[in-house]
Every structure is written in structure tokens, then in C-alpha cells.
Amino acid sequence: MALPLALGSQDVIGQARTGTGKTYAFGIPMLQRIGKPRKNRKKPRGLVVVPTRELALQVTEDLVAAGGKLGSRVLSVYGGRAYEPQVEALRTGVDVVVGTPGRLLDLVKQKHLDLGQTAMLVLDEADRMLDLGFLPDIERIIKLIPSERQTMLFSATMPGEIVALARKYLNRPTHVRAESTQAEAEAKPEIEQHVWRVHRMDKIEIVARLLQAEGRGLTMVFCETKRACDMVAEQLETRGFAAAPVHGDLGQGQREQALRAFKNGKIDVLVATDVAARGIDIDDVTHVVNYDCPQDEKAYVHRIGRTGRAGRTGTAVTFVEWEELTRWKVINNSLNLDFAEPVETYSTSPHVFAELTIPEGTKGVLPHARRSRAGLSAEKIEDLGETGRSRGRRRDERDDRETRPRRDRQRRRTRGGRFEDAPTDAESAAEESSTQSAPPAPEQEVSVMDKRRRSRVSEEPVTAVGDDASPAVGIAIARRSRVRRTAGAAEAALADVLSDGDGREAEPYAGSAEPDGQDERPVVEPERIVPSSPFMVIFKSPDLATDDDEIAPSAATERAAQRRRPQRPRQPRRG
Template identity: 55%
Template sequence: MPNNSQPTFAELGVAQEIVDALAEQSIVETFAIQQLTLPIALTGQDLIGQARTGMGKTFGFGIPLIDRVFDDADVAELDGTPRALVVVPTRELAIQVGNDLTMAAKYTPLTIVTFFGGRPYEEQTEALAKGVDVIVGTPGRLLDLYKRFDLRLDQVAVLVLDEADEMLDLGFLPDVEKLMEALTHEHQTMLFSATMPPAIIQLARGFMQQPTQIRAEDQGADQVHATTKQVVFQAHKLDKLAVVARVLQAKQRGRTIIFVKTKRSCGYLANDLAELGFRVGMVHGDMDQSAREKSLRGFHQGEFSILIATDVAARGIDIDDVTHVINFEVPLDPMTYVHRIGRTGRAGNSGTAVTLVGLDEVRLWQSINDELQLGIDELPEWFSTSPELHEALQIPQHVQSQVGKPVPVFSGGMPRKSGGKSGVSGKHRSSSRAREGAGQKRGSRRS
């Protein structure tokens, strides 16, 4: 039964067709960001919305977008040209947002299509030719389709920039500006993100009409979920693999995402863990789209419980029951840290975020700690056999790194080399064993 702590979508005036579709998924009451944004967004006003990852931002803009395109007199009748455009930074996020909007629009006549790179142009141009009402896409592919005269943007009445802090970063800004120049029709603009630095807000106000800024938490609230336990410590570079192998055997560990900085590290770590007997998958930018989708689908469906990812996946993995996030390498900036660990502790669930800080990463961690005011100033030095590590993460005392026979990586690893079942050269496998041995020796001395 509802606890009446938050108003329902119906009480906020959302169209019954949308309310019914949400109710089928047991989505009835609003999250805080939705409660605050819907009354404003449904009127067509510009707004800037901020809430922590996993707290309902997609429906915060998606529900009013669908409602207005479906049933707002200020939006022209549907004629097959796009009435709404949602721009997102990554393919994974595009897929997640597209799926959520499609679900919510189930009982409306809206056609919602997702566009991103890595897919043939032909299937996307065919979809546009048939008629599309709402488009979700990444900047590069959207701009390509527009330049090819396949995509019309002159009738867009609602524009959304999701993860706006990244969308307005210098890497994306030129493409985003060109897309906005193509929106010649009067339109509502909504920006949403978990983080909204002042410089981004100032930039955004330059192309918005008196936007209302909404933050779902108090100004002084932490940028990470209160339900997420953060465990941060120094780990020797040669012992990190053994540390991770122990963490993966923690009590009540469920779905786990391990973040690394590069696709090379992603492949090597996936293969190393697979050789220790862990069933893992991975996702990084150099994988073709079908392989990335296969990995994410396998992770979501429970075919494996450990996903190794570069930051391409930090935004866009929408799974509420990820119990652990492991930063195998410290992220390069505070906002990336927020988005990484935001994959756990979502929607009221508890989670654990583990960060392994190498000796060469201490200053990088200090800058993250200072900017986010985490209060984690003193970093203990733990090894894979340190009792403190086992106690902090509820790891049984006598576990070993090897948990079974080597298994293949779910969707393939780095390019295969001769001499190894999982695609790692003999030289690299030897270095893995060396790291394991080094970790045990050093750990036993310090324990």
C-alpha cells in the first residue's frame, strides 16, 4: 500500500494513459525530483533539475515531455516530425532513457526512437521516414542525421539535455550548440543532471528563458547516496587484483561494477578475474554496439554478476540492485567519482563503494575528497590479507583469490593471443600470478 509520503503521478495531473502505464510497473508515487519538477515542467517552463543518481531524474523530465507532446494544446498536432528531443552523452544512457520513455508512453500514440552511433544509418533514416514523435540520441549521430537532411528539428517543442554537466562540457558543446541552432521553433528547454557546477549553470542560462532551478536535496546535502558505504584505502598496485578477488567474495555481494580508466585495463582485468574463476563481462568504448548491449543485457539478466567498465558506462546503467561498486583505479575528477559510485545505493537500497588508491593516486584522491568534502582524509594501507580489509567488507577470513577453474569472459576480452584460453598472453598470465604472490607476501608481513 502507498505510504502517502509522496504525491502520486495522478495527483500531480499527469495524463491517465501515462499513469496507467507506470502503474503496470508498480510506479505510482513520485520521487522528490519528480514531485518538484512536474508541476513546473507540465506548464512548459524552462527548468534546471538536479538530483543524485538513481533518484528518478529520467521520469522527472520524461513524464512531462510525454504528457505535453501527447496532450498539450501548445504543442502542434503530431505529423511524423519530431516534437521532442532528448540529448544524452552515451549510447548506454540513450538506450536506458529510450526504454523508460517507451514504457511510460505505452498507452499513447507516440512513436519514440533512439539514435546513436554504431548502428547503420539506413535503419535510422527508415525510422525517420516512417515518422517519429520523440527522439532520444547522442549528439554526434543526431548531428550527422541532421546534416544529411534526414532529421528535421524545426518543429521540436521540448528539448532535454540529460546529464547536462557532461553535455555542456567542451567535448560535447560544439555539437550541442549546432543542434540547438537547428531548433527554430519556440521550445521548452530542460536540463537534468546529478551534478551541476556553477559554470555549467551560467552557460546554460544563456540559451534558456528564465529557467527555474530545482535541487531535490538541501544545498548542503552530500552528492553521494547516504545509503552507500564508502570504503577507501591504499592498495599496492601489484596487490590490487588479489584485493578485488577477496572483495568479490564479501558476504551478501550481489551485482558488482568494477571501474577502470582505459579499455586496455578493462580487458586485462576481465581476463585476470576470469582466470581466477569469476564469471565476468565488460563494456568499453571500443566494443561494437551489439557486444556492449549483449554485456549490459547479460549483466541485467543475471548471466554474470561482475561487470568491468570504463567510464562510458558510469552514466546509463540503470539497475537498482547493484550491491557493490569497485574503483580499481581512482577516477580523474570528483564528478566521475560521484557518477561511478552512484551505480549502487540507488532508490533507497544500500550499497558499498570500494576505492583502491595506488601510491601514485594519493594526490588525485585527495583532490576528490577535498572537493566533495567526504571527510576521508587518512587512508589506511591494506593488503589482500589484511584483517582490516576483511572486517570492513565482511569478507570471510580464509578465502583465496582462485575461486574455481578459469572461465571465458562473457562477451570476449582483449584481442586473443596464443597460449591462453581467455585471450591473455602467457606473459600477462605470469604477471597476474606474480601480482598475486606479491600481494600475499606483503599482506602477511603487515597483517
Template identity: 45%
Template sequence: MSGTTDLTDTFSGLGLSSKVTDAVAEAGYTKPTEIQAQAIPHLLQKKDLIGIAQTGTGKTASFVLPMLTLLESGRARARMPRTLILEPTRELAAQVSENFEKYGKNSRLTMALIIGGVSFEDQNKKLDRGVDVLIATPGRLLDQIERGKIMLNGVEILVIDEADRMLDMGFIDDIEKIVNRLPPRRQTMLFSATMDGQIEKLTKKFLKDPVHVQVSRAASTADTIDQKLVKVSSKPDEKRAALRSLIDASEGLTNAIIFCNRKRDVATLARSLERHKYSAGALHGDMDQKSRMETLDAFKTNKLTLLVASDVAARGLDIPAVSHVFNFDVPVHAEDYVHRIGRTGRAGRSGVAYTMVAPADGKHLDAILNLIQKPIEWLETGKSSAPQAANEEAPAAEEKPKRGRRGRANTRPVETKAEEKPVQKPAAASRPAPTRPAKRNDDVVESNSPFGDDGPIPAFLLRPTRLAQ
């Protein structure tokens, strides 16, 4: 029993071909990760498999390495790929192709990448010659199928990667259309970060007697990452100003990834940073493939200091030396927090992760704290030039002024001042005007309101009229 354990502690003990293990050794890897050690032996036996694992656990290599070994016998035919790997995003597809190039360097296997933003002509040339491995996003693959450029009846191995993301992005119908074109006798692998009811339906529909492999969820964060929470206003311009102050005050910042929840905010924030003379670029789903790859390359080669990205666009990015991560928005899904801050503090390096918390983010922040099961410190006011830095002892007392500011500055003068002071003089504002006096001012304004005690005077009624002027 101990001998088996010792064998699976090395790649050569997993049953991979010498060509593959030599390439793995040249890449600098000596010991398989947990999911690789569990999944590879089953896949080499051509069993269907369900793998539950987060990005960053070595999941890609767990299906790439056995696939390379299995494909060493046989040859591809024109327009009939032997294997098909489905990915939800262009970036993930491109990253899987990089894995094939790295680990398949000793094999004479051909590969094609079918994604949007790349000319059909270039893709068609490869397909016409025949490819062993086809890596594709669902939409672009269906386009090529409808054009008659791809036939899937020769596929021996199917991989559905990031299945949970596929569902989130609405690809379920496309996947069913694609799978219905595949031969029934094939090996199928499905990988996902989560296993919910919809994923179970997929597995029952597409897999036969699958082996289940699950590695511990990435619910813990690395000790090498210094995590901080920062209280900010929900007003976009003030929130962007707070980010700039954080960036300016961050010691040892060499580069950083800034995460937004929505792709439209990614573009807006990147343009704002550029206007303020920061070296910044955007990475989001509406960009064409050429622009996305150029932006990524510029960031990897340090031509760009700041990369503003959405979760979908940044999924699977492997950039070893990122000094800082800024969560401009608190992620909606708690697991995404672990994924985001895991972009820094890699391979034993130290990293810093700031999360900017607006008044409405309490629910999402609670979910993150419940997931990682450890507290995150609030950045102390006065320690940094970052505005709205929160004090953990009384975060709720500072939320109220922020809720009252949007379009109602005239009705809440005391609260407005309390919020503006930290931007200019953070040290002096660490103890703003006591909460009670501010509340009494609120009561005076609201008790005089013709709209009752529950609502302030609408801002438009406070504007001076022409007659008054």
C-alpha cells in the same frame, strides 16, 4: 498552503494526465522525488527550465512524465520529430528510451533512438514514419541530419541532459550546430549535475527566462553501504593481484561493478580477470552498441558476475541488486565517488564499496573526504586476504616503499621485501620492518651513489656485464 504541499506529494497532484499517472502507479511509484515535485508543474506550463541534480535523483522522469502529457495532443510528421532529447552516451540514451516505454505504455506515442552502433536502415524506417520523441547522441544525430533523414524545424521541446558531461566529452560544438537548426519558439530544458561558468553560458544562449530548480547534491553516501579504503601498489600487475584477493575475500559477493578511470584500463582489467577464470565483462566507449547491450544484459541477468566499467559508460545504470562496488582507481572527480558507490546499497539493501588507494591518489582521496564529510575506514591488514591493506594510523609510512620499487628493486632491497610480504602473509605483515631501519638502508645506498645523495643508482648500472659473468 498545506493543501498544495499534500498534492505535490503524489503524482496525481502534479497535473499529469491520467494515462501517465496510471503508468507510474503500475511501475510501482507513489511519491515523486524532490526534483520531480519541483520541476513537473513548471514544465507542464511550458516554461524553460534549468535542473541541477545528480544521476539517481529521479531526474529522467522529471522531464519524461510532463513531456508525455504535453505530447498527447498533436501528431508526428515524417522525418520531423516533435521533441528532441540529447544524451552524452548511448547507455543514457537507451535508458531514457526505456523510461518512455515504461511510462508511455498507455499513450500512442512513437519514439526513435538515434545512437551509434545501430544500423541506419532500422533508424530510417522509424524516422520515415514520423516520431513524437527523438532520443539521440549528438554525433549520430548530426550524421542523420547531413544525410537528409531528419528535419528539426518541427521540434517543440528540447532536452539537453547531463550538460556537464556533454562539455567534458567535447560535444559543445555539436550541440550548438543542432540547436541552431531548431525553431526559436520552443520549450528548452537543461539538466546538469553542476553549474559552472560554461553551463551558465549555455543556458543564456539556449534558454529564455528559465526557471531554476536545484535539489541537494548527492554529497552524502547511504548508511547501507559499508565503505573501505585499501592501500595498494601503483604497479599494474600488483594492483590487479590486490583486486583479485579483495574479490576472493569479499563475503556475500553475488555480483560487482569495478570502476576504472580510463577505458583502456577497463579492457585490460576485464581481460586479466577472464584469464584468471573470473566471470567478467567490460563496458567502455570503444565497444559497438550491440556488444555493450549484450554485456549489460548478461550482467543484469547474472550471467556475468563482474562488470568492469568507466564512469561515462556506467553513467545512469540502474541495476537494483549490486552487492559490491570496487573502485580500482580513485575517481578524479569527487562527485563520481558518490555516483559509483551508489550502484550498491540501493532500495534499502546493504552493500560494500572498496576503494583501492595507490600512493599518488592522496589529492583525489582528500577531495572525496571533503565532499562526503565523513571518514572512511582503512581495511585492516590481516582481516582480509587483500594485499597492501592500509592501516589508517600510518598510511604515509607505507607509501615510501611503493614509490621506490618501480624499476629500482636492486637499490631498495628492504623496501621491496616490506611490500611483498603482505601479498603472501598479510597477518605477519601488518607490522612490517620498522620505518627507521628501512630508511637507514636507503641512506647507505644513496650516500654511496656517484649521482649524489638525492638520487639512487640507475638500475641499468647495476646490471652485471658480460665480462663480469
């Protein structure tokens, strides 16, 4: 329906459910209008703006396939890849550019991309771009394109914001709908939908049994968060299934590796966020599982639209937790579905095996005889020259890093924080006392090791401090040697200790000191009260109330008494 209008250079707003060929609806007229490439024409004539990188790759593949006979030069630009290959392709010359808003504006800012000769603009999945906050970027891109152009908007859902955008930037557009205004789900009789109310801890067990259904092909599992994607993919791998996650925290090379492995059949379970809910056109996707309830009806339509494409059949299973019932009822009413009250379901419920044709007695672990997939490791990661740091790392890479043998490091044994060949505290104290009579010259520098030895705390008795010093005084001197001091400062500290700070000579400690400097005073520990019964009352607060005390009135009694009080008449104002 949109082809005649698009070929006639009219602005079009296309609305159709997923899997009906919207890419060819704008791709064929664009390639037809551009024609065969020319050597003297290097600036792009067509521009397709998409919200996600995966969708950019998908649209590029479709346009290359459609323009194979014409030899059209199609280039995809998006973040996560190196700039150099894209800049080199733009210098050589391209006819159609497919990209995300961020990378397009970066190339325009660096003056590598010139949109001055663009004659056709397409916004694919425009509602998704508005949800992701790309509206300011889209407006900037539209201002860089000549006003004499053809503009087309395509999406499966058409909210009011898209209509307002069309009125602002499109010239008398024609709204083409490939179906009625009713919910898209009504036009999907080829998708068998199941909505179950499940418990959070039982979800993974139901998925493990669902993946063993008869006739199951490739399966996509949609989660709400990136952490949930990693958790579900890891648990499915431990149960024997070939699964891989796809979300925004992974590098672009890892995301493309997972998609290639999924398309090539090396893995059969793709766990993804809504980043893969748009534009992923893969054959043989037989089952879609909404592990987490979608946020709205648009997300639900696009999620289940990954199966049952191009006339095929598929199965969609949605899990709804108890706290998500209200959200699901809104989605159910918006789409006019028949699942207002989802059936309470567990992994052992009989209707799970009956409705999904799962063999009886199936457990949550895939038998070894059925583990025939090569796995994600069989698909190599392409070196894309990714910009920035990689925000995610595979589990096998982490395991390799953890099991890597540690290198032997040469260490010098220390005792008490010093090397073994360093002198002890007693030797240092003896050396210090012997050098008191001969202080070092002003120009002589004290080494770092000497400072460290002198600032060390010693618990050993020092008996060679002076002629009149007792062992107890030596212990006090050693314990007070925390501060850094030179030989002259040590002499001042010794005099301060012997004089006890006020000029009087300090008396030895009254306690009996053994020859080894240890004090044998008995250590008295507080007596512990151990009740014979855990219900015994150890302490009871005294009752300080007396018979003369009055009971405090309640708040209600005070309010009643306040209402009974006579109110004083108001005095008239003077003057």
C-alpha cells in the same frame, strides 16, 4: 518538484543525485505535452540529447515504459548502428528522438531528420557533454530548433559552464535542487564507503577476495583506461569469475552484449571505464569498486551512484595508490568525506575481511563449486549493422583464429634461391662461355630466368671459361658476376678481369690453391686477454702530469681574484 514546473511549460534546471528518477522528471511532462501520436505527424516534437550510447538506450527504455499507454513512438539514434533502420523509422514517423550529438547532426546533414517542429528540448547529463567536448555540437543543435520551445537541463552536478549555457539558451529558468548544496555523498547514507591505500600489484587480489563477500550481487569495477579494463576482466576470468569489459574500443554490438549479460545475470562483474558511469540503471548492483582513483569529485559521485539506487543499500570501495594521494585529498575535501588519510591495506589485512564480511581463509580464486554463472558467451551478439570497422575483438574470437588449422599450400622446393629443375651455376657458366663466340641477335629477347641465373653469385670454381684461364681466374670471374649482364656483357667483363683494369694481364693468386678451389691460408685470430681475476687492471692510462704543472684554480678562486682586480674607470663619451 520539477513536475509542476515542467507541466507548466517553464524552463527548468534540475539537479539531483543519481538514482532519484531524473528521467521521469522530464519524460512524463514531455509525453504529456506531445500527447497521442497522429498519422499525419511524422516529425519529432521532443528531443533528448545524451552524451553516451548506453545512456541513450537507458532513457529510451524508460520513455517507452512511461508512454506505453499513450503509444508514443520513441526512437534512439546513436553511432555504431546502421543508418538504414533509423532512417526508416524517421520516415514512418516518431514523436520523441533520443540520441547522441554526433549521430543527430549526421542525420540532419543527410536531411533525414527535421527538427523544425521540436517543441521540447532536454539535455540530460549536460555536465558530461561539456566534459566530452560536445558544446559546439549542442549549440548547432539548439540553432536548428525553433526559438519558441521549452528547454530543460538535468544533471547530478551543475558546474559553472552549465549555468552559463542556461543563461544563454534558456528563458528565465527555474533551478530545482532535490538536495542541499553540500556534497552528494552526504545525502547517500545508504552507500557504505571504504577508501584504502593499496599497492598496484595487490589490487587484483583484493578485488578477487571482495567478490567472494557474503551477500554480494552484481558488481561494477571502474578503471581509468581501456587497457586496464581488458587486463582486469581477463585476470578475473582466469580466477573463475564471470566478468566482461565495456569501453570505447569495443564495437557497439559487443558493448550491448556485455550490458545485456550483466542485466540478465549471466555475468556478475562488469569492468568499465567512465563511459558506463552515467545512466546505467541496473537492479541488484550491490558493490562498486573504483579500481583506479577517479579524476575528480564528479566522477566519484557518478561512479558510486551505480549502487544504492531507489532506496537500496550498497558498498563502494575506492583504491588509492601512493602517487594518487594528492588527487584523493582534493576529492575528499570537495565532498567533505572522512577519508583524508586512507588506511594502508593489503589483500591479507584483517580489516578487509571484517568490513566487507568476507569469510576467513578466502583465497583469490573462486572455487569451482561456486562458478554458476553462464558467462558472456551465453549472450548472443546482436547484428546491429555496425558502421566502420570493429575496433575490438573478444579473446575467444582471437583464440579461435589462432587455433584454426592451417591450409596446406603447394610449394616448390628451391636450392640457393632457385628451383631444383633450374640449371646450376656451373652449367650456366659453361653455357655462357660457349655462347660468347655467337652473341644473340638484337631482336632476340633474354628471358627472366636467364637474367636471374646470370646475376646469381657462384662460389664454385669455373674451369671451362677459356683455354688459357686458370681455376683461380675462374673463381674471380664467378665472384664478380653479381651484375646483370647479357652474353655480350659477360665477354667484356672477362676481358676486364684478365687485363686487371689497366691493360696488364692479371697474375694468378700467389697462394696455394687446392684442386677444389679452396684456399688453405691459416686464419689468424686475435689473442684474447683473459684476466685471472675480475679485479685485475688490464690497462692503466699513463700519468702525463709533471711536477712543473700548476693546479687549475677553482671557480670560487677565480671569482674572488676577479673581485680583487682594480676596475678601470669609465672613459667619458666624446662629442
